[in-house]
Amino acid sequence: MNPFMWSLLYFVLLLFSEVAHATYHLRAGDPQLITAQSYAQTRQNGQPMFRTLNPAKTDSPCRSRPLDLVFIIDSSRSVRPAEFEKVRIFLANMVDTLDVGSDATRVAVVNYASTVKIEFLLKDHFNKLDLKKAIARIEPLATGTMTGLAIKTAMKEAFTEQSGARSRSRNIAKVAIIVTDGRPQDQVEGVSAEARATEIEIYAVGVDRADMRSLQLMASLPLEEHVFYVETYGVIEKLTSKFRETLCGVDPCAMGHDCEHICINSNASYYCKCRNGYVLNADKRTCSLKREEVRAEVVEDPCKCEAMLAFQKQTQAAIQQLTDKLADISGRIEHLENMLGRA
Numbered sequence: 001m002n003p004f005m006w007s008l009l010y011f012v013l014l015l016f017s018e019v020a021h022a023t024y025h026l027r028a029g030d031p032q033l034i035t036a037q038s039y040a041q042t043r044q045n046g047q048p049m050f051r052t053l054n055p056a057k058t059d060s061p062c063r064s065r066p067l068d069l070v071f072i073i074d075s076s077r078s079v080r081p082a083e084f085e086k087v088r089i090f091l092a093n094m095v096d097t098l099d100v101g102s103d104a105t106r107v108a109v110v111n112y113a114s115t116v117k118i119e120f121l122l123k124d125h126f127n128k129l130d131l132k133k134a135i136a137r138i139e140p141l142a143t144g145t146m147t148g149l150a151i152k153t154a155m156k157e158a159f160t161e162q163s164g165a166r167s168r169s170r171n172i173a174k175v176a177i178i179v180t181d182g183r184p185q186d187q188v189e190g191v192s193a194e195a196r197a198t199e200i201e202i203y204a205v206g207v208d209r210a211d212m213r214s215l216q217l218m219a220s221l222p223l224e225e226h227v228f229y230v231e232t233y234g235v236i237e238k239l240t241s242k243f244r245e246t247l248c249g250v251d252p253c254a255m256g257h258d259c260e261h262i263c264i265n266s267n268a269s270y271y272c273k274c275r276n277g278y279v280l281n282a283d284k285r286t287c288s289l290k291r292e293e294v295r296a297e298v299v300e301d302p303c304k305c306e307a308m309l310a311f312q313k314q315t316q317a318a319i320q321q322l323t324d325k326l327a328d329i330s331g332r333i334e335h336l337e338n339m340l341g342r343a
Helices: 003-024 055-059 081-097 128-136 147-158 189-197 212-218 233-247 291-300 305-342
Strands: 034-042 048-053 067-074 106-112 116-120 173-180 200-207 227-230 262-266 269-273 278-280 287-289
Touching (some): 081 233, 173 233, 200 212
Antiparallel strands (some): 034 227, 262 269
16 A cells, blocks of 8 residues: 555544544533433333433524424423423424424414313414414413323314315425323324324423323334423423424435436425436436437438537537546545645
8 A cells, every 4th residue: 555545544544533532522411412311212221311402503593394383282280380381481492493484384282181272273373473472372271181182183173274284285294292291091092193194293292200101102203203201391491402403404405416417405305307408317316318309400400510519519518527527536636635745
């Protein structure tokens, strides 16, 4: 192996060493990190694992993907007035993280105890100020914990087009976030499965005395991404950053794609498109020149002069693309050599 390759190998090993060293120090006890429990993730001894959330991300700008989002909140007698106020603050903070609007994220709240009350529908408020005013007016309902009835009500009444949910053809994600501190007094498994079958994604948040098995029966898969637990209502706001990471929109094309010509974002995924004059091949990634256009050139120009010019232009363009790529690669190699030289 020549000296340059030895230097390159040393540089790569040094880089991985620094990354591993930095990761080693990001522990739960670090004051820069906030810990939240996820009961869906368990060790072999049955103890809950800890999910770390970086509070710095809470203040970062976020554009949420469009959602039809329904909060289903437990306001039974076990939730004290001061604790219910924490729930309202959590909802208000969640609204602040979302891109709210008629064509963006729509929000509804279903309040439940022994009875169920839809506080407001997806079609009622399309700006953050009105949403937070409506949240501030929500009052607890007292006794009972009819979680199954609340999920059924959300599915049958809150997630309907009449109530403001977008039609399935628009491909807008439907999300329910359930917050509870108790054990359901009715069955949740069947109705939750029915809701998930209608493409409603369910997150279950347990507080204090919440029954973990019930949370797992309600939530969507994978459970480690949809079931969460906090010890008290006093720290439920810490989950805001987790949901921010989950609900924030991403740019799949910017994250990397294999489209030959053009990448088009489509919610959380992407598809490929070709430039004018080309068609997408069966692999849905690469492009070929339209055959009909080639035939037209031959018919219109029997002497093939224009066709030859077109071929020359295409060849020159292909050569230029290869030249640009080689120049880019050369630049990267030169940059790496400079870095190694400085090292």
